[in-house]
Amino acid sequence: MVKVVICGAAGGIGQPLSLLLKQSDYITHLALYDVVNAPGVAADLSHINTVVIPAGVPRKPGMTRDDLFKINAGIIRDLSEGIVKNCPGAFILVISNPVNSTVPIVAEVLKRHGAFDPRRVFGISTLDVVRSSRFVYELDNSIDPRSTRVTVIGGHSGVTIVPVLSQIPGQKFTKEQLDLLTHRIQYGGDEVVKAKDGAGSATLSMAYAGARFTSAILEATVAGKTGLVESTYVNLHADEESTAAFRAKTQLEYFAQDVEFGREGVSKIRPLPELSAYEQTLLDAAIPELKVNITKGTAFITDASKI
Numbered sequence: 001m002v003k004v005v006i007c008g009a010a011g012g013i014g015q016p017l018s019l020l021l022k023q024s025d026y027i028t029h030l031a032l033y034d035v036v037n038a039p040g041v042a043a044d045l046s047h048i049n050t051v052v053i054p055a056g057v058p059r060k061p062g063m064t065r066d067d068l069f070k071i072n073a074g075i076i077r078d079l080s081e082g083i084v085k086n087c088p089g090a091f092i093l094v095i096s097n098p099v100n101s102t103v104p105i106v107a108e109v110l111k112r113h114g115a116f117d118p119r120r121v122f123g124i125s126t127l128d129v130v131r132s133s134r135f136v137y138e139l140d141n142s143i144d145p146r147s148t149r150v151t152v153i154g155g156h157s158g159v160t161i162v163p164v165l166s167q168i169p170g171q172k173f174t175k176e177q178l179d180l181l182t183h184r185i186q187y188g189g190d191e192v193v194k195a196k197d198g199a200g201s202a203t204l205s206m207a208y209a210g211a212r213f214t215s216a217i218l219e220a221t222v223a224g225k226t227g228l229v230e231s232t233y234v235n236l237h238a239d240e241e242s243t244a245a246f247r248a249k250t251q252l253e254y255f256a257q258d259v260e261f262g263r264e265g266v267s268k269i270r271p272l273p274e275l276s277a278y279e280q281t282l283l284d285a286a287i288p289e290l291k292v293n294i295t296k297g298t299a300f301i302t303d304a305s306k307i
């Protein structure tokens, strides 16, 4: 029996995401919940394998993802409490923004209850990867977006999104092209928010990205497939050994990076790919911003006076 629950299922992302996940071979029971039936109050939510969370408000033009913190932080905290109560061992896949802060909120709630396993909590940053291969293809039609996976590291907002375009085989982008691509990838979400003009943010592309990520998790955790890799925002203690040097150097506890999945969720966090000087500069700009985002999420649970 493999139960998956979507919290915030009535929303823009939740609806198409549920349609895509209904086609999964691995899910025997897909539960869809919205506000009133969040896990904290639902009775039948034991034995949940995976919880996908797109609950919360999306941006309007002119807002940053961080502007959503005021409303979404509390929603994520309450849902996390519900998860602890009903299905503490579930894999938790967070879509709700600001992902850089909402993932630490989930972790801190779970820690409070002694239920935190860093291998099982993920921020879904797959949309940055999807956008990267699409935008690269628009610039160079000889690159197939279906088979060209761009590693995106850092986080999921603005300057914290660091696409590692130098790793694309045979790429020869000029500085001008790199600037253009990087900006589009970092601010692709803003482009959509602006185009929707008050009607929300990316929904169908996020549903696609969310279904792709959830499917990879299920293939690894349920079907035991190996070798599945996605860039995702995780707590670096999920793989103490591989991340020790990076944590010591940056003092970061959370970071998006290529992660290999296994039966328990994270099986390995891949080492950072070799970065060009251009990408190193992007990473240097991402780190302080990430620290602020992470501290804000953590403090929301541990010491609200710091926010």
Ligand SMILES: NC(=O)C1=CN([C@@H]2O[C@H](COP(=O)(O)OP(=O)(O)OC[C@H]3O[C@@H](n4cnc5c(N)ncnc54)[C@H](O)[C@@H]3O)[C@@H](O)[C@H]2O)C=CC1
Binding pocket: 007, 008, 009, 010, 011, 012, 013, 014, 033, 034, 035, 036, 038, 054, 055, 056, 057, 058, 059, 068, 072, 075, 078, 079, 094, 095, 096, 097, 098, 099, 124, 125, 126, 127, 128, 156, 200, 201, 202, 203, 206
């Ligand atoms: N990680 C990513 O790459 C992306 C993240 N997002 C984020 O996903 C979130 C959802 O976006 P949309 O689906 O477009 O928004 P939406 O407003 O269409 O839907 C949100 C849903 O959450 C529900 N909800 C609100 N409070 C809740 C609670 N306490 N418990 C359970 N459900 C609750 C609402 O009733 C609604 O059904 C936003 O925060 C948005 O910024 C959006 C696109 C990409």
Ligand SMILES: O=C([O-])CC(=O)C(=O)O
Binding pocket: 058, 059, 065, 097, 127, 188, 189, 190, 192, 193, 201, 202
């Ligand atoms: O930009 C937003 O608000 C939604 C999002 O995370 C994205 O589209 O990448």
